[in-house]
Amino acid sequence: MDNIIQVRELTKFYGNNPAVDHISFDIKEGEIFGFLGPNGAGKTTTIRILAGLSQPSFGFALVNGHDVLKEPLKVKKTIGFVPETSNLYGELTSFKNLNYHAELYGVPKRERRTRSLNLLKEFNLIEHQEKPFQTLSRGFKRRLTIATALVHDPKILFLDEPTTGLDVMSARDLRKLIKNLKKKGVTIFLTTHYIPEAESLCDRIAVIVKGKIRVMDTPENIKAQVKDTEILEIALDQVTEEIKNQLSSVKGFEALVISDNQIRIHTKRIDQIILPVIEILKQGAQIKTINTVTPTLEDAFVKITGLDSDIMKINKPEKASV
Ligand SMILES: Nc1ncnc2c1ncn2[C@@H]1O[C@H](COP(=O)(O)OP(=O)(O)OP(=O)(O)O)[C@@H](O)[C@H]1O
Ligand SMILES: [Mg+2]
Known part of the structure; x- marks a missing residue:
């Protein structure tokens, strides 16, 4: 498969601070490529540059064969862009928003109605076609915004945090729609905290932190980086400072993650660490449960970035409402 997006050493400074710092990657035609990173990582900055909406300070990016710096208008024509906050008109109906965008993007007049109606059907919005955008629920608003970005039949769709702020069901529906778009051959670049x-x-993920890509691979390969590691998961009635201090002196940990009253220890030597750990815990707390678990992508993220995965939980109402 060909690379439909090529990015080399892309950099964007705001004042003296690089929001995006010499990043390079390729996206193959037809794949779903995700930027995973915490607040301020540089996700929106990158996506806006690739969508031709912001200029890089250094480096270059080719989107569907067009240089984002030299041919931003051509880039805009071949892509759909869905910002985090919708850019649709509140008073216009769903149908009129679609039709208006079709006109804006030069879709021939005779095709606008059919395209708009087809998209309303595809996104399960047909019964809401006469409702003004501002009266739709949050999940429907997001769906209509994505449908609108597709009205000129772009080859590439950029989605900036498509499910942030949505309830669990709406987020799940949206993920299905995104997978369907892939089946139709649309290349998708999305950003997420989740x-x-x-x-x-x-299909592939780039983990971006402070403007730099820390790891980029398929989810399976990223998880494989921690496959020799086991995780000891212990729930306690409390985690005291004393426990934290003592645990940090035990040898053989790859990572120690403490959240609420749960401790997760990443280790290759579970046989060696288990007794000393239990001894420490017994002194200051009551052990509720002990389990060994296989590492998840979240665990791989912790190991690779050295960051606590809690950093990703900012702005995640979806999780909060589970
Ligand atoms: N217009 C701007 N002027 C100055 N600094 C900016 C501007 N836009 C972004 N930045 C800074 O660039 C860095 C990257 O921001 P960006 O919005 O790309 O992050 P993000 O990964 O999208 O974060 P979030 O998850 O919060 O949306 C941040 O430090 C941010 O403060
Ligand atoms: Mg952002």
Whole structure:
């Protein structure tokens, strides 16, 4: 498969600070490629540059054969862009928003109605076609915004945090729609905070932190990087400072993640660490459960980036409503 997007050393400075710092990657035609990263990582900055909406300070990007710096208008014509906050008109109906965008993007007049109606059907919005955008629910608003970005039949769709702020069901519906678009051959570049979403949707993921790509591969290969590691998961009634201090002196940990009253220890030597760990815990807390678990993508993320995966939980109402 050909590379429909090529990015080399792409860099964007705001003042003296690089929001995106010498990133390079390729996206193959037809794949779903995800940027996974915490707040301020540079996801939106990158997506806006690739969509021809913002200029890089250094490096270059080719989108569908067009240079984003030299031919931003040609780039805009071959892509659909869905920003985090919808750009549709509140007073216009679903149908009129679609029709208006079709006109804006030069879709011939005779095709606009059919295209708009087909998209309303595809996105299960047909019974809402006469409703003004502002009266739709959050999930329907997001769906209509995506449908609108597809009205000129772009080859590439950019989605900036498509499921952030949606309830669990709407997010799940949306993920299905995104998978269907892939089946139709649309190349998709999306950003997300949500590790399980990146895992279930993306063919490949780039983990971006502070403007730099830390790892880029398929979810399976990223997980394979921690396949020799086991995780000891222990739930306690409390995690005291004393426990934290003592645990940090035990040898043989690859990572120690403490959230609420749960401890997760990444290790290759579970046989060696289990007794000393239990001894420490027994002194200051009551052990509720102990399990060994196979590493998830979240665990791989922790190991590779050295970051606590809690950093990704910012702005994740979906998780909060589970
Ligand atoms: N217009 C701007 N002017 C100055 N700094 C900016 C501007 N836009 C972004 N930045 C900075 O660039 C960095 C990357 O921001 P960006 O919005 O790309 O991150 P992000 O990964 O999309 O974050 P989030 O998950 O919060 O949406 C941040 O430090 C941000 O403060
Ligand atoms: Mg963003």
